[in-house]
Amino acid sequence: MAPQGTSTTNDMIAGDLTDPAHLPRLTRRLTGFLPQEIKAIDSTIPLQSRNLWHKHQVTKFENAEEFETRFINHVETTLARSLYNCDDFAAYEATSSSLKDNLVIDWNKTQQRLTTKDPKRVYYMSLEFLMGKALDNALINMKISFIPKNNGKNGDSIKARQMIKNSLQDLGFNLEDLLNQEPDAALGNGGLGRLAACFMDSMSTKDIPVWGYGLRYKYGIFAQKIIDGYQIETPDYWLTKGNPWEIARNEIQVPVTFYGYVDRKDGDTSTLNPSQWVGGERVLAVPFDFPVPGFNTTTVNNLRLWEARPTTEFDFAKFNSGDYRNSVKEQQRAEAITACLYPNDNFLQGKELRLKQQYFWCAATLHDIVRRFKKTQRPWSEFPDQVAIQLNDTHPTLAVVELQRILIDLEKIEWHEAWKIVNGTFSYTNHTVMQEALEKWPISLFGRMLPRHLEIIYDINWFFLNQVEKKFPKDVDFLSRISLIEESSPERQIRMAYLAIVGSHKVNGVAELHSELIKTTIFADFVKFYGASKFINVTNGITPRRWLRQCNPELSDLISGTLNEDVKEEYLLDLPRLTKLQDFVDDENFQRKWNQVKLNNKKRLGNFIKQQNNGEHIINMDHLNDTLIDVQVKRIHEYKRQQMNILGVIHRYLSMKNMFKQGASFEEVEKVYPRKVSVFGGKSAPGYFMAKLIIKLINAVAEVVNRDSEIQDLLKVVFISNYNVSAAEIIIPASDISEHISTAGTEASGTSNMKFVMNGGLIIGTVDGANIEITREIGEENIFLFGNLSENVQELRYDHQFHKTNISDNLQMVLHELVIGTFSEENTSEFKPIWDSIVQHGDYYLVSDDFDSYLATQELVDKTFHSNRTEWIKKSIYSVANVGFFSSDRCIEEYAGTIWNVEPLTPE
Numbered sequence: 001m002a003p004q005g006t007s008t009t010n011d012m013i014a015g016d017l018t019d020p021a022h023l024p025r026l027t028r029r030l031t032g033f034l035p036q037e038i039k040a041i042d043s044t045i046p047l048q049s050r051n052l053w054h055k056h057q058v059t060k061f062e063n064a065e066e067f068e069t070r071f072i073n074h075v076e077t078t079l080a081r082s083l084y085n086c087d088d089f090a091a092y093e094a095t096s097s098s099l100k101d102n103l104v105i106d107w108n109k110t111q112q113r114l115t116t117k118d119p120k121r122v123y124y125m126s127l128e129f130l131m132g133k134a135l136d137n138a139l140i141n142m143k144i145s146f147i148p149k150n151n152g153k154n155g156d157s158i159k160a161r162q163m164i165k166n167s168l169q170d171l172g173f174n175l176e177d178l179l180n181q182e183p184d185a186a187l188g189n190g191g192l193g194r195l196a197a198c199f200m201d202s203m204s205t206k207d208i209p210v211w212g213y214g215l216r217y218k219y220g221i222f223a224q225k226i227i228d229g230y231q232i233e234t235p236d237y238w239l240t241k242g243n244p245w246e247i248a249r250n251e252i253q254v255p256v257t258f259y260g261y262v263d264r265k266d267g268d269t270s271t272l273n274p275s276q277w278v279g280g281e282r283v284l285a286v287p288f289d290f291p292v293p294g295f296n297t298t299t300v301n302n303l304r305l306w307e308a309r310p311t312t313e314f315d316f317a318k319f320n321s322g323d324y325r326n327s328v329k330e331q332q333r334a335e336a337i338t339a340c341l342y343p344n345d346n347f348l349q350g351k352e353l354r355l356k357q358q359y360f361w362c363a364a365t366l367h368d369i370v371r372r373f374k375k376t377q378r379p380w381s382e383f384p385d386q387v388a389i390q391l392n393d394t395h396p397t398l399a400v401v402e403l404q405r406i407l408i409d410l411e412k413i414e415w416h417e418a419w420k421i422v423n424g425t426f427s428y429t430n431h432t433v434m435q436e437a438l439e440k441w442p443i444s445l446f447g448r449m450l451p452r453h454l455e456i457i458y459d460i461n462w463f464f465l466n467q468v469e470k471k472f473p474k475d476v477d478f479l480s481r482i483s484l485i486e487e488s489s490p491e492r493q494i495r496m497a498y499l500a501i502v503g504s505h506k507v508n509g510v511a512e513l514h515s516e517l518i519k520t521t522i523f524a525d526f527v528k529f530y531g532a533s534k535f536i537n538v539t540n541g542i543t544p545r546r547w548l549r550q551c552n553p554e555l556s557d558l559i560s561g562t563l564n565e566d567v568k569e570e571y572l573l574d575l576p577r578l579t580k581l582q583d584f585v586d587d588e589n590f591q592r593k594w595n596q597v598k599l600n601n602k603k604r605l606g607n608f609i610k611q612q613n614n615g616e617h618i619i620n621m622d623h624l625n626d627t628l629i630d631v632q633v634k635r636i637h638e639y640k641r642q643q644m645n646i647l648g649v650i651h652r653y654l655s656m657k658n659m660f661k662q663g664a665s666f667e668e669v670e671k672v673y674p675r676k677v678s679v680f681g682g683k684s685a686p687g688y689f690m691a692k693l694i695i696k697l698i699n700a701v702a703e704v705v706n707r708d709s710e711i712q713d714l715l716k717v718v719f720i721s722n723y724n725v726s727a728a729e730i731i732i733p734a735s736d737i738s739e740h741i742s743t744a745g746t747e748a749s750g751t752s753n754m755k756f757v758m759n760g761g762l763i764i765g766t767v768d769g770a771n772i773e774i775t776r777e778i779g780e781e782n783i784f785l786f787g788n789l790s791e792n793v794q795e796l797r798y799d800h801q802f803h804k805t806n807i808s809d810n811l812q813m814v815l816h817e818l819v820i821g822t823f824s825e826e827n828t829s830e831f832k833p834i835w836d837s838i839v840q841h842g843d844y845y846l847v848s849d850d851f852d853s854y855l856a857t858q859e860l861v862d863k864t865f866h867s868n869r870t871e872w873i874k875k876s877i878y879s880v881a882n883v884g885f886f887s888s889d890r891c892i893e894e895y896a897g898t899i900w901n902v903e904p905l906t907p908e
C-alpha cells in the first residue's frame, strides 16, 4: 500500500488551475491584466478554443428581472418543478441557488486573483464552524445598490435584500417564510465555533485571503427537547433535504491512513531520517466547499469541510472467501469518522474516534495546503512567507506534526530546517485555562493510531527539552513540568497545548484578563523559557453584519437613518463610527424611537416563546414595556453559573410569597418586585450530570412560579429549548438585561456579552473575560458588575476546602427549599446534588461567595429599569455607541498585522 500523502487520485483542486496555459486567458477575463500582456499570452492558445472561451459568458443577475429569470430556471431545471407546485421550501432552494450562482462567480474571481497574484494566505483550522443560516446573510452581504424594477429612475438604487424580497412577493412568496425554511448549519457547540464563523465573515469583508478548514459532520450539535423538564437529545440531521449552499468536490479525493507501522531502511535506526509510515486503515477525504461572502465587497472566500468516504479498494481476500458482508462493513466504518460533532463544550472526552477525526482533518487539510504551495514552485524556505495556519484551540495541533512529517519523510528536508518552516507557519489560539478542558492523549492510544507521529513528537520533545536544559541546567523539576509528555498514572499522556505552543511562533488568548492568566498559570513555565513576547492578546469580537444588521433590522435602520448612512451603511464596516450616536442620547425623540425598537423586539420574542409553548403566551404581551426581560442564554455549565441565576430567581419568588403572606397587596409587592421575565436557554453536554440537573431545576421552578396565581405575571420563568444561532438572533435583540456571571477567571472571553451590548441590552456580569474590556469601552456607569475578583479565587477555594463554607441567610433560605421538595414533589432529593456542591463539596464555583452581592446588584437593576427609564435608555444608547471595539473586523486586523503578516487582496 502506498504511504499516505504521496498522491491523490485526482490532483485537481477547485480554485487552482491545472493547466498553466489556461492561466492568461482566465486572467484577462477575471483580473484585468494589461491588454498587451494578454495578447502575448493569448497567442499561445489555439484559435478555436480561444474563440469558444471569448464567447463564453457567465454573468451574475444584476436586477430584479434577471433574478426572477434565474429563480424560475432553478425551479424548473435544478428542482424539476413548476411554479405551480413550488412550495416554500422549493422557493427557498431556488432563491438560494440563484444567490449562490452570483457568489460562485465572485468566488471564482477571488480564487483566480489569488492564483495569479499569489499573496500570503491564511488557513483557519477549526473543528467547529457555527454558521447558522446562510440565505439572509448572503442577501445582506451582497454588494448593494441594484436598479429597482419598473420605473427605476437614473441614480436610483435599491438594496439587494429589498429587491429580492419584492421580487419574491411578485412571485407569490414571502421572504421571511422562505428564510425560516433553512435549517441552521450547527457544526459547533457554542462560542468557539461561532467565533470561527464571525472570523470568516470578517476576513471576507476585509478582503483577507483565507480558506477555512473543518469537517462536514452529518449530524451537527444535537437538537434539544425538553420533556418533563429534562433535556432530551435528538439527532440533528441537517442535510435531510440537501444543502443548496455547498459544492461537493467529488472529483477530489485525498487518501488518509491510520494505524500500521513505521518502516526504515535496513540498519537505519534514527527517527530523524526519512521514514516510511505503512498505514493499516485507509479512507478518503472528499471536500465540500461553502462560499463565504464579505459585506459590500466581491471577495468570496472558501470554507472547505471534509467528508470521510470509504476507499474504492476492496478486500478481495475476504470477498473471495465469501465474507462479502464483512468486507462491505469495513468500508462503511470510514463514514463514521465525520458522522458526528462531539457535543462537549470546554470539556475533554478522550475518545479514539475523536482523535481519528482530528487526524483525518489535519492530514487532508495539510495535503491541500502543501499541494497548493508546491504548484507555485517556490523553494520550501518560502513556505512560512506564503502560508499562515491558525489553530483554533488545540484540536488541530496534529497539523504541526503532520507538516513536520511531510517535510522530513516525503520532501526529505533536514529535521531542523523542516522545524523552522513549521514554526514559522503555525500560531495557536488558547480558549480556556480550565484543567478539565485541556487536551491530552494517552501514549498507547496515540501510538497505535499514529505510530510515526508519536516518534516525531518524541523527537520534537527531545530537541525542545535540550534547549530548556541549556537555559536552565539541572532543573529536573522544571524539565518534567514543561515536557510535552506528562508522566501521569495510569499512563503517560501527550499535552497537546504544550505541543501547540512549541510548534507555533505566536500564542494568543482571547481577552486581556485571559491572556494574562495563561501567562501566569497554565503556561507560566513557557513564558519563563521563551520570554513573554510569544504570548499575546487578541480580544474576541463578533460580526456586526449578523449580530446587528441581520438580527435587529429595526435598530440598524434607526442607526443608519440617524447617522445618515441609509444607503451604504458604512458603520457596518467601521463600527467605531457608532460613537456619533452619543450626540443623540439626550434627544427625546430619538430615545422614544430607541425604546420602541426594543419593545418591538420584545414582542417578537414573546411570540417566539408562545410558538414554543404550543401557542400559549407565558409572557403578558400587554405589559412588555414595563417588564424587565432578563436573559441568560449560553451553554449550560457550572462555571457559567446558571445555578446562581436560578437560585436568585427562587429568592425573588420566596420573598414575594413572604410579602403576600404578611398581607401585602399586589401593588405593594409590585413596588418591591416589579415585572420581570427570567429567560434561560442553552444545551448541556449529554453526559454532564450537574448541567442537566440545573436545566431540570430551571424548568421545575418555572412550573411552580408560572402557575402561581398570587404572583400572576409579576414573575415568569422561561426555558427556551434548543438554543442555537437562529434562536439567538431573536432572543438577543429583545433583552433588557443579560447575565454573564461566570466565576471570575473561568470565562476566557465570552462573545454573547458583546452581542447583547451591540443590541442595546445592558449587562449584569462578573469581573471576567471580555466583561472587563466592555466596561472600559462603555463606562462603568453603564454596566452592572459584582462579585469576587479572579485574583481572590484560589484563596477562596482553598478556604472552602479546609473550613466550612459560609452560607448567607439569603442563600440558606433558598437552598432549604431545594431539599424540602418545593420544586421536586415526587422526588424530594432530586436537587440535593446542587445543595451538596455548594454546602458539602467545597463550592468550587464560589456561588456562596458571590450570592449576596449578586442579589444586591439585581435589586439595583430593577430600580434603574423601573424608576428611571430615561436613564436606562441613555445607558443603552451609550453602550451601543461604544461597542465598536468588539467588531470581529478589528480582531481580524490584529491577527493579520501581528500574527499572520498578511495583506488584504482587494478586488479591482
Ligand SMILES: *Cc1c(COP(=O)(O)O)cnc(C)c1O
Residues within 6 Å of the ligand: 189, 190, 191, 192, 194, 633, 634, 635, 723, 724, 725, 728, 749, 750, 751, 752, 753, 755
Ligand atoms: C455567541 C453564541 C454563543 C457564545 O455565548 P457565550 O455567552 O459567550 O458563551 C453560544 N451559542 C450561540 C448559539 C451563540 O450564538
